[in-house]
Amino acid sequence: MDRLFRSRMDLDVAKKIFFEAVRPIERKESVPLEAANGRVLASDVVAELNVPHYRRAAMDGYAIHADDTLGATTSSPVVLILTDGDVSPGTCRRVHTGSAIPRGADAVVMLEDTRAIGTTVEILSQVHPGKHVGDIGEDVASGELLLPSGHLLRPGDLAVLASAGIIDVEIYHRPLVAIIPTGEEVVPRGKPLHTGEVWETNSLMTSCYVTNSGGFPRITNIVTDDPELIRQAIQDNLDADMIIVSGGTSVGERDHVPAAIEALGEVLVHGVAISPGKPTALGVVEGKPILCMPGYPVAGLVALLVFGIPVIHKLGHIPPQSPKTTLKLPLKEKITSRQGYHTYARVRIIDGSVEPLMASGAGILSSVAKADGYVVVPPNIEGYGAGTEVEVILF
């Protein structure tokens, strides 16, 4: 007997229901800064030291008494005597950017504003006390919050932490995402194909997106269209933080995945008003989100972009990569859309205008390789006419 879709739920409603069911993971690990690039802090990092820990020169030049430079100009320089020790009035000492300010000095004159003549130095401009001097703790003060829990660590952040003497940071685990390819017709890559068979490619695409999104992918063997085997595969992977099942979620009689989820937990959504991607099903088993993406690769890709990546981000406390990388450009040809659906049209950018890839059907995977990105047509609009300025979200 054929199971029909429960519904064609509005995209935003489906997102809300699914994302609300996702609990961010709490597992933490401690890693050296070298391993923390792109990871998310799981605890506040507080400075235990001052940076700098000494008064430092902010410029190459001479440490001096500011009072000594009163009235100094190019035409009427002040002459100071070079020293290697403390700086008493009438003397100066050579300093480099970052080096310690010698005792007695209270300012630095830039090298460009001086003229060295033997053991004396002509000062060509007046400076006020504190000029080009970095105070203790000027950059980071001991006790200061350096970065808060939940912060995504960028290279510059790591340098800041390193400068304050931090060696290890506590970060959240990367979400473990189990990927279960299903289908009678899919066979492992490299094996010879018979009529009606295709190579299994969704797990490869999905695993790369999981990695790119900050997750850790684990691909299982292909599971055939057998209700018991699918149920078992889901159960076996509940140690993961999320399960993505590819295929087995259309209206066909072999589409057992939503039924398997229902047997183990709860189907939250089955059928979403997106095109392609309508057969997408979303559920939860033992607190773990399950995304059933359509087996047809382009439809599966849309389901991944719309549901999979945001869930990985939420699981891993990863701030949304907002804004997405987008371009606003005029359409070269019209985009037709499916009324009542969010339509995801693959497009190519040529000479500054947007060309829809007309290849019909969610089965035309090659259109993805030709595409630079996609344009989303909302459900209440009948496509976009030629010349319309549209927003392209780059892949």
Place this chain on the structure above:
Amino acid sequence: MDRLFRSRMDLDVAKKIFFEAVRPIERKESVPLEAANGRVLASDVVAELNVPHYRRAAMDGYAIHADDTLGATTSSPVVLILTDGDVSPGTCRRVHTGSAIPRGADAVVMLEDTRAIGTTVEILSQVHPGKHVGDIGEDVASGELLLPSGHLLRPGDLAVLASAGIIDVEIYHRPLVAIIPTGEEVVPRGKPLHTGEVWETNSLMTSCYVTNSGGFPRITNIVTDDPELIRQAIQDNLDADMIIVSGGTSVGERDHVPAAIEALGEVLVHGVAISPGKPTALGVVEGKPILCMPGYPVAGLVALLVFGIPVIHKLGHIPPQSPKTTLKLPLKEKITSRQGYHTYARVRIIDGSVEPLMASGAGILSSVAKADGYVVVPPNIEGYGAGTEVEVILF
């Protein structure tokens, strides 16, 4: 004796001179698709097979003779007899999305437009020949160029290649980037600090940017400010595709890096009209680009963003990550800039408006951790006033 800057070269001129001296690497390797995500193809990939390699159903439904459905409607269905074999006129056979079209059939009626009653099926709508049938080679035709040399492989591209039976691809090596930290005042992280000393952090930041940009970083030990040792370190790292030297490129008498490059090869640029980042020096030794970034971390960061990352991209044939991820938002407070310089102002985004981080000086590394991105003020403009809409380039 102090060496002064040769010049403060205009940023665009400096870029042009330096980038023109960079030769993309030609070394290639062959890797399985699983290892090719984010890498760049070093040869065209041509399909050796048709995808699909058989006529396939594009929908779940029944394979039929299109002629049999003439005039079929919900109120006046056509009744066909279910078969398990070839489809002769008057019969139909159940097919699933992606399954082979049985011999004799020339179209598919969607499941939604049928009613199964025992061993017969009511067809509720008329279809034309070829409807919901994917022809051989519809997705990929044998002999077709799948992806050209120089293409950056995204997850969907890998799926396309996999679907056409490709197992390995030829890709360019990741550029090897040697990072040489220099300076008397910098000590390895973890060691205790004396007055005048700081921990070496630029190599950590730089190595993460190298990795993020598609390069492979190799960090050397810290080299002290000794002309001979710096020359030796550069020479020892000429097996790399690029050398980034941190520090040793200001006007101070200890700044030996440009001199070392001059002894071994050619200094192309010394002093660039960017703020911070003015002491940046650029050169070439034995065909290898050398970036001398200022030791002060924020100035070094600007030099990396402006010169380092584009060179890694050019070396690795990596298409520029254009467009950069940017936001256009109004300024909350004015940004002051340095006349005649491209000024890189770190900013924070708060409640939809852009707040410049006023922390002065290239030594204030902590401003990087507080920043969401930066605003570039061109040299011919005296800063931006409050309320101006500016473009923020996100870190």
